[in-house]
Amino acid sequence: DTAVSQTPKYLVTQMGNDKSIKCEQNLGHDTMYWYKQDSKKFLKIMFSYNNKELIINETVPNRFSPKSPDKAHLNLHINSLELGDSAVYFCASSQDVNTGELFFGEGSRLTVL
Amino acid sequence: GQNIDQPTEMTATEGAIVQINCTYQTSGFNGLFWYQQHAGEAPTFLSYNVLDGLEEKGRFSSFLSRSKGYSYLLLKELQMKDSASYLCAVRDRFITDKLIFGTGTRLQVFP
Numbered sequence: 001d002t003a004v005s006q007t008p009k010y011l012v013t014q015m016g017n018d019k020s021i022k023c024e025q026n027l028g029h030d031t032m033y034w035y036k037q038d039s040k041k042f043l044k045i046m047f048s049y050n051n052k053e054l055i056i057n058e059t060v061p062n063r064f065s066p067k068s069p070d071k072a073h074l075n076l077h078i079n080s081l082e083l084g085d086s087a088v089y090f091c092a093s094s095q096d097v098n099t100g101e102l103f104f105g106e107g108s109r110l111t112v113l
Numbered sequence: 114g115q116n117i118d119q120p121t122e123m124t125a126t127e128g129a130i131v132q133i134n135c136t137y138q139t140s141g142f143n144g145l146f147w148y149q150q151h152a153g154e155a156p157t158f159l160s161y162n163v164l165d166g167l168e169e170k171g172r173f174s175s176f177l178s179r180s181k182g183y184s185y186l187l188l189k190e191l192q193m194k195d196s197a198s199y200l201c202a203v204r205d206r207f208i209t210d211k212l213i214f215g216t217g218t219r220l221q222v223f224p
Contacts, residue, residue, distance in 0.1 A: 045214075
């Protein structure tokens with residue numbers, strides 16, 4: 001059983017489209033995250049949720065909207081995709097907001113054409 | 114603001130020892146982490162330091178000096194499978210706790 005699973009693993013789409021990435025964790029953790037890793041391998045936090053509540057919202061365009069229906073799920077919806085959105089998006093979870101040990105999903109590679 | 118610096122690439126030989134340095138500047142330091150990321154895979158947790166000193170875990174050790182804003186990851190008895198990127202990350206609590214990652218050091222181990 002995968003601890004943090006995200007789907008899809010690969011996503012190829014045209015500019016202007018809307019797409020979603022789903023994430024689920026079965027670790028019983030309270031906190032979930034979305035990170036973006038660009039072509040230079042720089043891993044940057046986008047959002048963080050604790051028990052379904054948004055706690056971190058970095059400077060991310062409004063086109064990105066996270067949704068956490070419950071504390072085991074954190075989905076990411078992206079509107080009007082742009083070329084610069086091409087990256088690997090990693091979902092992660094941690095026991096709580098005070099724990100820095102993150103458990104990452106396998107990543108979702110998004111390519112915008 | 115935050116700033117984390119690590120070398121971009123390093124090479125080493127199987128069986129050798131390698132030290133990967135990380136320097137950081139942050140407004141609210143609350144711990145330093147090292148993660149390993151193999152190509153095409155997710156990062157995985159290696160170590161955590163919040164107090165000064167050395168933390169040892171098998172072949173891997175991590176050192177922290179808070180006054181110098183400096184850490185290193187020491188890998189002993191290098192194996193081919195240690196070829197990966199090593200990400201230094203600092204937890205910053207200026208506003209709320211969040212993990213800020215450096216750009217990572219890509220280590221290649223040669224036979």
